[in-house]
Amino acid sequence: MNDLIDMxxxxxxxxxxxxxxxxxxxxxxxxLIGVRVAFATALIGxxxxxxxxxxxxxxxxxxxxAMKLAGQVPHSKSTTYSLSLIPTFxxxxxxxxxxxxxxxxxxxxxxxxxxxxxxLGVATVFATAGFAAVSGASVATSAVFARIAIPEMLKLGYDxxxxxxxxxxxxxLASLIPPSAILxxxxxxxxxxxxxxxxxxxxxxxxxxxxYAGLIVGLAKWKKTLGPPVGGFTWKQRFASLPGAxxxxxxxxxxxxxxxxxxxxxxxxxxxxxxVVLGMALWRGMRWGQLRGALMEAAKLTVMIFSMIWGVLxxxxxxxxxxxxxxxxxxxxxxxxxxxxxxxxxxxAYVILGMFMDAIGMLILTLPVTFPAVIALNGxxxxxxxxxxxxxxxxxxxxxxxxxxxxxxxxxxxxxxxxLNCFVVAGVAQDSKLPISVQDVFRGASPFFVADVATIGxxxxxxxxxxxxxxxx
Amino acid sequence: xxxxxVSVWGKRRAFTEGIEKLxxxxxxxxxxxxxxxxxxGGLSKNRENLDGISIGxxxxxxxxxxxxxxxNPSITVLELPFLGVKNLEQEVAVSNAVYSHPAVEKDLAxxxxxxxxxxxxxxxxxxxxxxxxxxxEKFDGMRVRATGGIGQAFEAVGAVPTSVxxxxxxxxxxSGVVDTVAFAQHAHLSYRTIDIADWWTEDxxxxxxxxxxxxxxxxxxxxxxxxxKALDESVPEAIDFYVANYGKLxxxxxxxxxxxxxxxxxxxxxxxxxxxxxxxDPIREQWxxxxxxxxxxxxxxYDLVQKTLEEQxxxx
Amino acid sequence: MSTSSxxxxxxxxxxxxxxxxxxxxxxxxxxxxxxxxxxxxxxxNVLARKFFNAPVPGYVDWTEQFMATFAFLGLAYxxxxxxxxxxxxxxGQLKGRLLWTAEALSTITMLVIVTALMYGAYFHFERSxxxxxxxxxxxxxxxxxxxxxxxxxxxxxxxxVLWLRLALQLWGYLRAxxxxxxxxxxxxxxxxxxxxxxxxxxTVEGADE
Ligand code: NA
Ligand code: NA
Numbered sequence: 001m002n003d004l005i006d007m008x009x010x011x012x013x014x015x016x017x018x019x020x021x022x023x024x025x026x027x028x029x030x031x032l033i034g035v036r037v038a039f040a041t042a043l044i045g046x047x048x049x050x051x052x053x054x055x056x057x058x059x060x061x062x063x064x065x066a067m068k069l070a071g072q073v074p075h076s077k078s079t080t081y082s083l084s085l086i087p088t089f090x091x092x093x094x095x096x097x098x099x100x101x102x103x104x105x106x107x108x109x110x111x112x113x114x115x116x117x118x119x120l121g122v123a124t125v126f127a128t129a130g131f132a133a134v135s136g137a138s139v140a141t142s143a144v145f146a147r148i149a150i151p152e153m154l155k156l157g158y159d160x161x162x163x164x165x166x167x168x169x170x171x172x173l174a175s176l177i178p179p180s181a182i183l184x185x186x187x188x189x190x191x192x193x194x195x196x197x198x199x200x201x202x203x204x205x206x207x208x209x210x211x212y213a214g215l216i217v218g219l220a221k222w223k224k225t226l227g228p229p230v231g232g233f234t235w236k237q238r239f240a241s242l243p244g245a246x247x248x249x250x251x252x253x254x255x256x257x258x259x260x261x262x263x264x265x266x267x268x269x270x271x272x273x274x275x276v277v278l279g280m281a282l283w284r285g286m287r288w289g290q291l292r293g294a295l296m297e298a299a300k301l302t303v304m305i306f307s308m309i310w311g312v313l314x315x316x317x318x319x320x321x322x323x324x325x326x327x328x329x330x331x332x333x334x335x336x337x338x339x340x341x342x343x344x345x346x347x348x349a350y351v352i353l354g355m356f357m358d359a360i361g362m363l364i365l366t367l368p369v370t371f372p373a374v375i376a377l378n379g380x381x382x383x384x385x386x387x388x389x390x391x392x393x394x395x396x397x398x399x400x401x402x403x404x405x406x407x408x409x410x411x412x413x414x415x416x417x418x419x420l421n422c423f424v425v426a427g428v429a430q431d432s433k434l435p436i437s438v439q440d441v442f443r444g445a446s447p448f449f450v451a452d453v454a455t456i457g458x459x460x461x462x463x464x465x466x467x468x469x470x471x472x473x
Numbered sequence: 474x475x476x477x478x479v480s481v482w483g484k485r486r487a488f489t490e491g492i493e494k495l496x497x498x499x500x501x502x503x504x505x506x507x508x509x510x511x512x513x514g515g516l517s518k519n520r521e522n523l524d525g526i527s528i529g530x531x532x533x534x535x536x537x538x539x540x541x542x543x544x545n546p547s548i549t550v551l552e553l554p555f556l557g558v559k560n561l562e563q564e565v566a567v568s569n570a571v572y573s574h575p576a577v578e579k580d581l582a583x584x585x586x587x588x589x590x591x592x593x594x595x596x597x598x599x600x601x602x603x604x605x606x607x608x609x610e611k612f613d614g615m616r617v618r619a620t621g622g623i624g625q626a627f628e629a630v631g632a633v634p635t636s637v638x639x640x641x642x643x644x645x646x647x648s649g650v651v652d653t654v655a656f657a658q659h660a661h662l663s664y665r666t667i668d669i670a671d672w673w674t675e676d677x678x679x680x681x682x683x684x685x686x687x688x689x690x691x692x693x694x695x696x697x698x699x700x701x702k703a704l705d706e707s708v709p710e711a712i713d714f715y716v717a718n719y720g721k722l723x724x725x726x727x728x729x730x731x732x733x734x735x736x737x738x739x740x741x742x743x744x745x746x747x748x749x750x751x752x753x754d755p756i757r758e759q760w761x762x763x764x765x766x767x768x769x770x771x772x773x774x775y776d777l778v779q780k781t782l783e784e785q786x787x788x789x
Numbered sequence: 790m791s792t793s794s795x796x797x798x799x800x801x802x803x804x805x806x807x808x809x810x811x812x813x814x815x816x817x818x819x820x821x822x823x824x825x826x827x828x829x830x831x832x833x834n835v836l837a838r839k840f841f842n843a844p845v846p847g848y849v850d851w852t853e854q855f856m857a858t859f860a861f862l863g864l865a866y867x868x869x870x871x872x873x874x875x876x877x878x879x880x881g882q883l884k885g886r887l888l889w890t891a892e893a894l895s896t897i898t899m900l901v902i903v904t905a906l907m908y909g910a911y912f913h914f915e916r917s918x919x920x921x922x923x924x925x926x927x928x929x930x931x932x933x934x935x936x937x938x939x940x941x942x943x944x945x946x947x948x949x950v951l952w953l954r955l956a957l958q959l960w961g962y963l964r965a966x967x968x969x970x971x972x973x974x975x976x977x978x979x980x981x982x983x984x985x986x987x988x989x990x991x992t993v994e995g996a997d998e
Pocket of ligand 1: 131132133134135136137173174175176177178179180
């Protein structure tokens with residue numbers, strides 16, 4: 001073997017495990033200086049594989065093995081049936097907007113709960129929760145409601161930061177209440193049932209919505225200038241608002257009915273919902289140009305998400321060869337402190353990371369390491385409830401941690417300096433010539449950070465909120 | 474010292490105990506000079522383990538022939554429906570016979586792979602909900618989750634093979650998307666299909682999936698003689714351990730059937746003969762025609778399986 | 790469809806940029822149509838199974854094969870539109886030649902990994918392809934044995950399209966450096982958060998256009 005460089009000798013004694021830590025550091029630098037995340041992670045993963053195989057097989061052969069190995073990951077990891085839900089969930093959100101569902105939902109919510117202190121804010125939260133039942137993505141949900149809800153709130157003299165914050169936070173409900181693209185991604189990475197995770201998100205989504213609503217009422221009572229109630233709707237007007245919003249209920253009914261009565265698997269039910277919404281959008285006058293636009297956007301967002309998935313998984317493949325996740329998991333399990341404390345420390349790390357990262361990227365980057373660690377923390381695979389550190393079986397922990405960590409990831413959408421939902425809300429507002437800056441939105445969203453921490457506390461204290469629905473499956 | 478990476482998937486279970494035992498034995502026999510790191514899914518996706526061997530990414534791997542028939546046409550003979558295999562010992566015997574046939578060796582050598590040992594699986598009997606289906610007639614219109622050759626066999630007698638993933642099998646059966654699911658016992662347990670089953674066909678024995686363990690040819694040849702010898706000598710021991718261990722699971726299976734009140738459905742010899750004639754014979758004929766066209770000694774391989782089975786039955 | 794973030798002029802570079810963009814848009818639309826078609830296939834599968842007891846044979850296999858289209862065909866389109874996620878708090882502070890140097894380096898980084906992946910993915914395709922076999926197939930799906938090579942071919946193909954896009958962008962950044970301009974053509978310009986959000990808002994806004 002006449003290698004260009006005698007890599008075997010050069011790399012002899014280099015510890016792959018230590019190197020994987022250095023490369024992980026290099027990855028953070030690349031991401032920080034603006035290399036697109038999908039390609040930065042793929043590159044670092046590829047370099048790691050090069051290192052591993054050059055050490056073993058020499059320069060030429062090692063390089064080729066690394067290329068062949070990295071090159072099979074995109075196809076291998078992208079063509080997995082459950083991931084086919086992601087574009088469906090994205091498309092359905094765009095279609096629901098074209099079907100005019102957002103406006104109807106907001107109107108209905110306003111008439112029913114507008115009388116409360118901060119009534120329009122409460123209405124916005126419930127309307128976003130309703131829209132979450134057809135939308136799989138947080139950012140899109142905030143974007144559509146910013147256009148509808150903020151102008152109405154400002155008209156009634158709502159505080160502008162408060163109004164914008166409500167919309168930014170409300171959008172995050174879309175990722176807990178099924179359908180949810182990010183829950184599917186979690187399920188794929190940790191190899192859990194997609195159906196179980198989607199079901200598990202439902203009640204925490206509602207709890208989260210109720211805590212948001214409670215917070216809004218409390219704030220509006222405490223500080224009258226935030227937002228007055230809107231009254232004067234008769235019961236007749238209230239019921240009259242329901243038919244417009246009813247398609248949401250139709251879609252939810254179809255999904256639940258079809259799963260329950262054996263028409264469809266949970267995966268197929270998502271497609272049924274999308275099809276119904278498409279029918280409505282067409283019926284309400286959607287044109288080819290608009291459909292084409294929706295398809296182009298859905299395709300673009302899909303390819304962006306898939307690139308992140310395979311990019312990160314190339315990096316994860318390298319970690320697999322370096323055995324980093326195993327090492328981290330056994331380190332976490334060996335810590336001599338209460339399991340809950342360790343878990344809180346991990347969640348704390350997510351808060352800090354979440355300030356700078358977007359939700360999906362953060363999850364796929366961290367889960368391959370944190371998930372096995374949390375399972376090990378609980379007592380390992382197949383642990384009995386009685387012997388476990390967190391009082392749950394490993395399968396239950398997998399679902400419960402999924403909901404917690406997705407909620408954490410959603411939290412990062414409203415924290416500065418990088419908070420995608422806040423950017424989007426500010427952008428829409430400025431586009432509509434409203435005097436709302438990014439800083440305003442972050443300021444308005446800050447109380448909801450507290451609400452989210454409270455929600456996570458509730459879910460940690462009462463895991464059954466997460467686990468009850470999937471246990472019925 | 475030699476360090477091999479071994480790629481398997483899923484969790485550690487009866488199906489992977491053969492490899493775990495092999496690693497243990499080899500390390501023992503070489504005084505720790507030859508070790509194996511068994512990785513559960515960290516190195517490759519299960520359907521790409523042969524690719525990984527071919528690339529030289531790892532030295533040993535497990536896979537199932539039915540995952541990708543075109544990658545390994547020769548060993549799909551072992552997945553033909555109704556071969557007549559009744560237990561794990563017979564499955565080991567027919568697998569070993571086929572694995573050492575020169576045409577099969579050549580087929581796998583395209584992937585730079587050498588067949589080392591089988592991971593024998595019991596027959597893919599079905600579990601179902603509702604009234605037991607104990608005659609061929611009752612299979613008509615039955616939606617069954619069964620892939621590949623076993624699916625084709627059921628289709629031949631009027632059942633409807635229905636495509637759902639293994640992870641969705643439980644939900645699909647519970648809600649009625651499918652009526653029945655075909656798995657080996659350990660999979661009925663881990664995918665929980667047994668939890669909602671009303672009945673299980675104990676002697677339909679429609680066929681199984683063949684899952685060999687392979688090694689990278691270069692890595693195998695590069696082993697020092699003593700290590701290669703340790704590896705070769707450990708194989709029969711590892712298989713014996715596997716079969717005994719899987720046997721324990723099958724004993725547990727009987728208890729589980731009782732506990733969950735699952736009815737054992739038995740078929741008359743006539744019914745099975747009828748099934749064989751309608752499904753197995755045409756599928757086998759087709760297989761032999763197709764594989765012969767690809768230049769494989771298909772008839773010879775099939776006869777080898779039957780001859781081995783006969784000999785096995787005599788010695789037992 | 791918004792192309793506002795990429796400037797145009799009459800230069801060869803800009804003409805090539807627009808020409809390639811037409812091709813990229815076509816591929817992206819194709820993948821959008823496949824998303825749509827898969828929703829249709831799922832609905833058909835459910836209804837045919839329910840009413841005629843005739844589900845699509847190998848439905849999961851078919852879905853998985855078609856996923857390769859929407860997972861990859863839009864790769865270059867997304868890059869042209871600046872759609873792949875990145876953090877631009879640091880790079881967003883840079884101006885002039887420093888900015889174009891940084892962007893060029895970032896593009897070269899991408900070119901390196903895309904070259905490696907194109908090569909590796911090509912071999913992944915090649916392992917599944919065999920002139921001598923029925924349907925040229927040497928790797929097939931689990932249930933109904935569909936050949937896998939067409940789906941596997943899409944990856945080196947899409948990486949190739951992306952490679953050319955990156956080469957155009959590198960050219961664009963180098964030209965921007967040479968001309969020391971603030972308004973270069975054929976490269977996605979860093980937008981402020983507000984501009985990004987505007988675009989996001991416009992995409993869901995079409996209903997009243
Ligand atoms: Na949702
Ligand atoms: Na943030």
